[in-house]
Amino acid sequence: MASSYEKYQKRKLISSYFSVILSIFLVLFLLGSLSLFVINSKKISDNFRENIPMTIFFEKNTSKAELEKFGKKLEKHTYIKEHRFVSKEDAAKEHQETLGEDFVDYLGFNPLQDSYDIHLKGEYVVNDSIDIILKEFNANTAISDIKYDKQLVDLVNENVDKITKWVLIIAAFLTVISMLLINSSLRLLIFSSRFTIKTMQMVGATKRFIRRPFIRHSMKLGLIGSLLAIMAITALTFYADSKLPDLNINPKEDYMPLVIVSCGILILGGIITSISTFFATQRFLNLKSDELY
Known part of the structure; x- marks a missing residue:
């Protein structure tokens, strides 16, 4: 009978341990994932911004030497991520493939212009910076027109700001919930030892x-819950990088965000559990013996 009771108590204790570890794991996994997103948000948003092209068209009489000179000048600009020269002949071929017919033969001449497709670095894809860049380009008399999707730039920047703000709000909310959830789980665990706590106190233990x-x-x-959360976040990061390479997370080379989040999870896991346990034990220490039942 006693053996059966001991087994029951042991199973109950193991179940309590599992519940606490699971609570810590889930909370820290969610917080860690959101933190990693916030840290990588600039890289992710820059990746979206850098995919917005700007096309510079040149006058018909622009010489090859002038075009090459402009290309070399682009290489020196710090705000240019990449650029590609598209001759009017190459542009005609691309249009022919798209339209499925040779419009040059039909018209009798090539109406297209030589151009450069450029992609700005992410931090420069904001309207203030673009206006300055456009002003610089427009000073070149060989340039006839510059095309870029201003509405798309506004939309991307607006959505990036909104997403970042809401992620921070959710992270703050989850932090509060995590404290309450882990505290509740630990209090239930310590509740089973309330008589032991009171007995130790009665024999003079401080x-x-x-x-x-x-x-x-x-x-x-x-620590166990934190390590499980770190392993899950690491696996999720590498999985996301393999399935969504365009996000440019690249944890193999840029591993610092993952290291920072992992350290944060370990520290947060230790702080939350120690603080919650302190107050949970303090509560039972302050109770009178007849209040334990």
Whole structure:
């Protein structure tokens, strides 16, 4: 009978441990994932911005030497990520493939112009910076026109700001919820030891002495939950990078965001569990013996 009761208590204790670890894991996994997104948000938003092209068209009488000179000048600009020269002949071929017919033969001449397709670096794809760049380009008399999608730039910038703001709000909300959830799980775990706590107190043990093993034990559970969260986030990061290479997360080369988040998870896991355990044990230490039932 006693053996059966001991097995029941053991299963109950293991179930409590599992519940605490699972709570810590889920909360830290969500917080870590959001934190990693926030850290990588600039890289991700820059990637979207850098995919917005700007096309510079040149006058018909622009010489090949002038076009080459302009191309070399583009290479020196810090705000240019990449550029590509498209001759009017190449542009005609691209249009022919799109239209499915040779419009040059039909018209008797090639109406297209030589151009450069350029992509700006992400931090320069904002209207203020673009206006300055356009002013510089328009000073060149060989340039006849410059095309870029201003509405798309506005839309991308607006959505990036909105997403970042909401992610920060959700992260803050989850932090509060995580504290409450983990605190609740640890209180239930310590509740099963409330008589042991009171017995130790009655034989003269100090509150600090009583709290110490509980805090140490909860920090071990926090460490396990944190390590599981780190492994899950690492796996998710590499999976996302393999399936969505356009996001340019690249954790193999740019591993610092993952390292920062992992360290943050370990620290947060230790802080939350130790603080929650401190207050949970303190609550039972302050109760009278008849209030334990």
